[in-house]
Amino acid sequence: MSKTVLLQGNEAAVEGAIAAGMRFFAGYPITPSTEIAERSAIRLPEEGGKFIQMEDELASIAAVLGASAAGMKAMTATSGPGFSLMQENIGYGAMAEIPCVIVDVQRVGPSTGLATSPSQGDYMQAKWGTHGDHPVIALSPSSVLETYTLMVRAFNLSEKYRTPVIFLMDEIVGHLREDVSLPDPNSLIINRRKLSFHDGANKQCYYVPEGEYVPAMKPFGQGERYNITGLAHDESGFPINDHDKAGKLINRLIDKVEHNADHIVRVEQYEMDDAETAIVCFGGTARSVMSAVQAARAAGHKVGMFRPITVWPFPDKPLRARLPQLRNILMVEHNHGQMLLEMQRVAGRDVPVHFLGRVDGTVISPDDVLAKLEEMEG
Amino acid sequence: MPSELIHRYMRIDHLPQIWCPGCGNGTIMRDVAAAIQELIDDPEKDINRDNIVIVSGIGCSSRAAGYLDFNSIHTTHGRAIAFATGIKFANPKLNVIVLTGDGDCSAIGGNHLIHAARRNMGLTVIAFNNNIYGMTGGQYSPTTPDGDVATTAPFGNVDRPFDIANLASGAGASFSARGDVYHVRETIDIIKEAIQHKGFSLVDVYSVCPTYYGRKNHKGSAVDMLRWQKENLIPTARYYSMPEEERAGKKLIGILSYNDYPEYTEEYAKLVKAYRKKK
Amino acid sequence: MKDRLELRFAGSGGQGVILASVITAEAAVLAGLHTAQSQAYGPEARGGVSRAETILSREQIWYTRVTHPDFLLALTQTSLDAYAGQLADDAIVMIDDSLTVPAELDPDRVIAIPILHTAETVVGRAFTANIVSLGAINRLLGLFDDDTLLTAVKMHIPRGTEELNRTALQAGAALITTDQFRKEFQAC
Numbered sequence: 001m002s003k004t005v006l007l008q009g010n011e012a013a014v015e016g017a018i019a020a021g022m023r024f025f026a027g028y029p030i031t032p033s034t035e036i037a038e039r040s041a042i043r044l045p046e047e048g049g050k051f052i053q054m055e056d057e058l059a060s061i062a063a064v065l066g067a068s069a070a071g072m073k074a075m076t077a078t079s080g081p082g083f084s085l086m087q088e089n090i091g092y093g094a095m096a097e098i099p100c101v102i103v104d105v106q107r108v109g110p111s112t113g114l115a116t117s118p119s120q121g122d123y124m125q126a127k128w129g130t131h132g133d134h135p136v137i138a139l140s141p142s143s144v145l146e147t148y149t150l151m152v153r154a155f156n157l158s159e160k161y162r163t164p165v166i167f168l169m170d171e172i173v174g175h176l177r178e179d180v181s182l183p184d185p186n187s188l189i190i191n192r193r194k195l196s197f198h199d200g201a202n203k204q205c206y207y208v209p210e211g212e213y214v215p216a217m218k219p220f221g222q223g224e225r226y227n228i229t230g231l232a233h234d235e236s237g238f239p240i241n242d243h244d245k246a247g248k249l250i251n252r253l254i255d256k257v258e259h260n261a262d263h264i265v266r267v268e269q270y271e272m273d274d275a276e277t278a279i280v281c282f283g284g285t286a287r288s289v290m291s292a293v294q295a296a297r298a299a300g301h302k303v304g305m306f307r308p309i310t311v312w313p314f315p316d317k318p319l320r321a322r323l324p325q326l327r328n329i330l331m332v333e334h335n336h337g338q339m340l341l342e343m344q345r346v347a348g349r350d351v352p353v354h355f356l357g358r359v360d361g362t363v364i365s366p367d368d369v370l371a372k373l374e375e376m377e378g
Numbered sequence: 379m380p381s382e383l384i385h386r387y388m389r390i391d392h393l394p395q396i397w398c399p400g401c402g403n404g405t406i407m408r409d410v411a412a413a414i415q416e417l418i419d420d421p422e423k424d425i426n427r428d429n430i431v432i433v434s435g436i437g438c439s440s441r442a443a444g445y446l447d448f449n450s451i452h453t454t455h456g457r458a459i460a461f462a463t464g465i466k467f468a469n470p471k472l473n474v475i476v477l478t479g480d481g482d483c484s485a486i487g488g489n490h491l492i493h494a495a496r497r498n499m500g501l502t503v504i505a506f507n508n509n510i511y512g513m514t515g516g517q518y519s520p521t522t523p524d525g526d527v528a529t530t531a532p533f534g535n536v537d538r539p540f541d542i543a544n545l546a547s548g549a550g551a552s553f554s555a556r557g558d559v560y561h562v563r564e565t566i567d568i569i570k571e572a573i574q575h576k577g578f579s580l581v582d583v584y585s586v587c588p589t590y591y592g593r594k595n596h597k598g599s600a601v602d603m604l605r606w607q608k609e610n611l612i613p614t615a616r617y618y619s620m621p622e623e624e625r626a627g628k629k630l631i632g633i634l635s636y637n638d639y640p641e642y643t644e645e646y647a648k649l650v651k652a653y654r655k656k657k
Numbered sequence: 658m659k660d661r662l663e664l665r666f667a668g669s670g671g672q673g674v675i676l677a678s679v680i681t682a683e684a685a686v687l688a689g690l691h692t693a694q695s696q697a698y699g700p701e702a703r704g705g706v707s708r709a710e711t712i713l714s715r716e717q718i719w720y721t722r723v724t725h726p727d728f729l730l731a732l733t734q735t736s737l738d739a740y741a742g743q744l745a746d747d748a749i750v751m752i753d754d755s756l757t758v759p760a761e762l763d764p765d766r767v768i769a770i771p772i773l774h775t776a777e778t779v780v781g782r783a784f785t786a787n788i789v790s791l792g793a794i795n796r797l798l799g800l801f802d803d804d805t806l807l808t809a810v811k812m813h814i815p816r817g818t819e820e821l822n823r824t825a826l827q828a829g830a831a832l833i834t835t836d837q838f839r840k841e842f843q844a845c
Contacts, residue, residue, distance in 0.1 A: 006679075006686045006694070024468055045650040046657070050467050052646075055493040059460035062453065062490075066433070066464025069451060070472065074464070092454050116698060176721050177679060177694035179686045220449040220465060221472050223428045227444055229452040238392060238444055239452075290719035366720050 004181045009173040010035035012144045013103055014043055016151030017075050019185045023049030024074035026063035028056055031115045032171045033105035036077035057082035061089040065098045071219025073155055077103035083122055091130030092230045093164035099193055101154045103167040105174040108361045117361025118171035120283055123338040126166045127312050135257035137264055138166035138312035142286035144178040156191040161256055162214050168311060172284025193217045204235040213256030257313060266309040267318050271297060275304030277328040280343055282308050285332055292369035314342045328376055329353045332369060387411040389447045396441055400600025402559035402585030406506050407442040413569035430473045433462040437513045439479035439506030456487030459494045462501050470643035480507040480521040484540050492549035498577040499642045505542050508587035516590030527594045543582040547635040553579035555633045559586060560607035564631055577641045661714040663723040667740050668732035671703040673787030678709030684801045684809035685713045693721040706736050730790055749838050770832040785825035792829025799839035
């Protein structure tokens with residue numbers, strides 16, 4: 001651990017990314033994510049990296065994918081409206097299997113909404129924002145320190161599975177400054193995409209050996225003249241109209257995430273061992289829930305917090321393991337009930353799922369959570 | 379039997395291409411391959427095959443990326459220049475060539491075109507300009523002349539057309555040129571110049587679309603459309619030797635504007651070097 | 658000091674209340690405390706109501722927002738009126754002496770001092786009002802060593818303005834003549 005410093009969540013996102021090897025940032029200013037671009041503009045030249053402010057978010061994500069195809073670890077950062085604009089090319093990244101990280105510091109929507117106020121209204125968009133069936137990995141930090149460490153993981157997952165990773169922040173954490181002791185960058189495990197093509201099938205660029213999910217990826221300019229396309233393609237990387245091959249491709253893209261969910265999924269469970277009520281939340285909402293759980297415990301209630309850190313794929317398995325002990329689930333999120341739908345899917349008829357949400361741009365306080373718990377008891 | 383050029387620089391397994399008989403796109407693709415071949419074969423030029431990256435968007439034009447045997451990336455509609463910007467900036471030693479269409483680069487991707495031109499990002503953009511959206515079946519594009527007919531302009535196009543070469547030059551492109559599919563030799567030479575140009579270069583290559591644009595607007599066969607190009611698109615030397623009154627209604631084939639603004643990735647590298655030295 | 662202190666800084670955009678809040682958090686880190694700093698602001702870069710919050714704590718901070726501030730700094734009437742009603746029972750309020758104290762505040766808990774005037778005339782730069790405020794707050798509440806606060810200030814100001822800001826801190830401290838609240842805070 002290094003010495004303790006004061007750091008903002010948005011700044012920690014940049015520092016974590018740089019520690020993970022991010023050396024290319026393309027973005028467009030938008031509140032409340034702009035500090036990520038500003039810090040990248042200062043820090044990347046220091047690290048031998050590249051920063052560019054593009055003409056819009058459509059261009060930003062495209063430039064990031066281009067830079068990644070040329071071999072760099074690349075990132076962009078935006079907020080709601082910009083995240084909407086990026087969706088088409090997030091799907092391209094999933095289809096062409098180009099690693100990158102997209103930070104979305106959520107704000108209140110729809111439309112321009114409340115630019116400076118916190119929200120978690122992009123949870124479902126992170127999964128279903130781009131058209132078509134596709135894999136999604138999305139991570140959501142709840143503190144400044146976790147923003148740093150989780151960003152390293154975001155790049156690692158992106159490189160390992162060759163897919164865009166959504167880093168779903170909220171204004172609560174993005175604009176929060178806290179005292180943090182960052183880990184020594186040399187102590188971090190850093191993954192890199194497999195750079196030389198798999199043997200077999202004439203070393204085709206999208207060839208995946210039996211039992212594996214991820215093709216290797218060689219940067220442009222190293223003597224392999226291969227093709228990348230957003231059209232359905234075969235192992236050679238060229239467009240096809242063969243439905244068997246197209247189905248095989250799209251299923252593999254989804255399977256590489258779903259079948260590796262045990263590796264990808266992380267949750268935090270606090271006071272869950274004997275909990276009869278689980279409060280589920282993600283991102284900055286956890287700060288209110290933690291305080292509420294402590295207060296509820298102090299008053300003798302068997303309450304715990306279950307926090308998906310990996311928010312996509314949804315942590316079905318660890319949550320299911322908790323269901324037998326639970327009498328109640330309370331979903332708390334700063335939206336109109338988005339993760340709630342996943343909760344209801346997993347909890348089914350076994351455990352009743354209650355909901356506390358907010359869409360007005362104010363933060364749900366611990367008192368709000370306690371009042372809701374009381375209402376549930378009553 | 380495919381020519382040597384096709385053997386060396388095209389992906390024969392993926393030919394024949396999907397374009398209609400008479401389409402000008404195949405000619406432009408061949409011009410691009412010929413320009414690259416002549417540059418690679420010229421020992422005085424520092425052009426390396428492995429460093430060439432072909433980037434395309436969506437539309438008829440953009441299928442060319444799949445047929446050319448280089449690093450190639452077929453991106454999303456309108457975004458080719460933005461992808462190319464990322465590739466070039468990430469690795470400035472690459473020769474990044476964007477193959478795009480009139481709709482791809484001047485409608486949905488118009489913003490990226492003007493901003494890459496403004497930045498003077500070291501890309502070469504070849505616009506396959508056929509005055510129509512061909513892939514979707516003949517809708518009017520930003521280069522469809524006013525009054526012309528398309529499936530979405532059944533009573534005539536009300537919009538005024540863009541001149542893509544002038545648009546790029548107005549946005550600050552340091553190299554802007556026009557080619558066509560009739561004047562093959564001239565167009566190959568223009569593309570060679572564009573590739574060698576350090577900053578942003580754009581070549582607006584007039585293609586022909588007999589299937590949709592030509593048929594809808596009674597332009598005759600592909601041969602008739604090429605004849606129109608022969609008579610109305612005039613290479614530089616002849617254009618400037620023509621009396622002023624004869625130039626009316628005709629367009630220049632050649633380099634329209636040129637300057638030596640500093641190239642973006644070089645400027646950024648300089649900036650970083652100076653900053654690190656100061657630190 | 659109490660185990661947890663909630664401080665709110667309010668004023669108009671451009672007065673630097675967010676920076677004052679950030680510097681307080683920076684000083685807290687230097688002093689080995691836990692801290693959480695956040696802000697709420699409108700779309701205006703200048704004008705509008707600007708509010709920033711710093712929590713200081715001996716223990717890890719979970720909920721990061723201020724609910725019942727132990728201390729409020731208000732530099733404009735609008736911000737004072739907006740936040741006067743949300744204070745802890747024994748809260749201390751520091752205001753610029755040009756402001757009118759709302760009836761709901763206990764006058765004995767309000768310190769009205771010429772912050773803006775001091776910045777303008779004594780320090781000679783109106784934009785140092787936030788640093789003048791910090792000097793006054795620290796003398797009033799005794800949160801940090803003077804050196805710690807000065808170090809924190811230096812981490813957030815442009816190079817070449819160190820002397821100006823040191824003067825501003827001292828001028829702010831000089832506005833405080835009572836040690837009643839400091840004793841109260843230390844006793845907590």
